[in-house]
Amino acid sequence: MQKISRQLRQRHQSIGFVPTMGALHEGHLSLVDRARRENRIVVVSIFVNPRQFGLREDLARYPRPFRKDLQLCEKKKVDFIFYPTLRQMYPEDFHTHVEVEDLSEVLCGKSRPGHFRGVATVVTKLFNIILPHRAYFGRKDAQQAVVIQRMVKDLNMAVSVKVMPTVREKDGLAMSSRNTHLKPQERKDAVVLSESLSLARKLITGGEKSAATIIDRMRNHIAKKPSAKTDYIAIVNGKTLEPVKKVCAGCLIALAVRIGKTRLIDNYIA
Numbered sequence: 547m548q549k550i551s552r553q554l555r556q557r558h559q560s561i562g563f564v565p566t567m568g569a570l571h572e573g574h575l576s577l578v579d580r581a582r583r584e585n586r587i588v589v590v591s592i593f594v595n596p597r598q599f600g601l602r603e604d605l606a607r608y609p610r611p612f613r614k615d616l617q618l619c620e621k622k623k624v625d626f627i628f629y630p631t632l633r634q635m636y637p638e639d640f641h642t643h644v645e646v647e648d649l650s651e652v653l654c655g656k657s658r659p660g661h662f663r664g665v666a667t668v669v670t671k672l673f674n675i676i677l678p679h680r681a682y683f684g685r686k687d688a689q690q691a692v693v694i695q696r697m698v699k700d701l702n703m704a705v706s707v708k709v710m711p712t713v714r715e716k717d718g719l720a721m722s723s724r725n726t727h728l729k730p731q732e733r734k735d736a737v738v739l740s741e742s743l744s745l746a747r748k749l750i751t752g753g754e755k756s757a758a759t760i761i762d763r764m765r766n767h768i769a770k771k772p773s774a775k776t777d778y779i780a781i782v783n784g785k786t787l788e789p790v791k792k793v794c795a796g797c798l799i800a801l802a803v804r805i806g807k808t809r810l811i812d813n814y815i816a
């Protein structure tokens with residue numbers, strides 16, 4: 547892949563890259579569409595990266611519908627799918643990791659220690675293999691986008707990072723490969739994530755500024771669904787991810803909620 551990418555770059559063909567863990571949905575495809583519009587060549591990687599899963603997390607049951615993914619990529623005229631094996635990415639003597647300090651330890655990093663280290667490491671490897679001019683990430687994983695942007699800046703990586711809006715189901719649920727795990731009743735309950743963000747938006751539009759008040763109201767709304775268990779709700783500075791007391795423009799309102807056994811995230815930028 548690296549050899550191909552080098553040749554493409556020598557021929558002055560721009561490379562747009564969409565990293566994914568597969569089980570592609572409209573959210574992923576919106577990134578592919580954008581990459582298609584802005585680049586001569588589009589590369590999608592499909593790799594379920596074990597190093598970003600904790601020991602008790604859902605690595606084993608993560609969906610891997612490769613044939614369907616392939617068809618979707620073909621339909622979107624993706625030029626290359628990079629689909630490495632585990633051993634190709636992590637040979638036995640693999641020893642190097644990328645750690646983005648502080649930003650990796652808050653929000654999702656608190657309940658998923660090591661997660662962003664795994665993400666930063668695999669994205670660095672993928673950038674070095676695919677040599678993209680532009681890389682496309684979803685706002686749905688807001689903290690991931692902040693961590694990657696920080697890493698690219700800190701380590702002088704020659705990639706332009708683009709962050710695209712969250713694509714949602716009709717009822718507001720953010721699309722996610724993990725939604726396939728939800729049982730019918732859980733799927734209905736899962737709408738509490740986006741509902742609680744709409745509630746926050748309504749409160750803010752109505753003049754509410756107190757982060758604590760907004761978080762309380764969101765927490766109460768989520769608690770109405772028996773299958774939902776809040777992991778965290780936070781209102782933070784959109785760049786530093788530090789908590790704010792008063793909501794301001796550019797603040798990130800982020801939450802993670804367990805619906806049954808499935809942990810879902812969502813966010814909204816004030």
Ligand code: AMP
Binds near residue numbers: 721
């Ligand atoms: P994943 O396969 O879950 O690792 O996601 C791959 C990329 O797709 C990441 O940059 C995600 O942020 C992005 N993505 C996932 N779900 C959505 C969505 N609903 N809307 C937009 N982007 C998404």
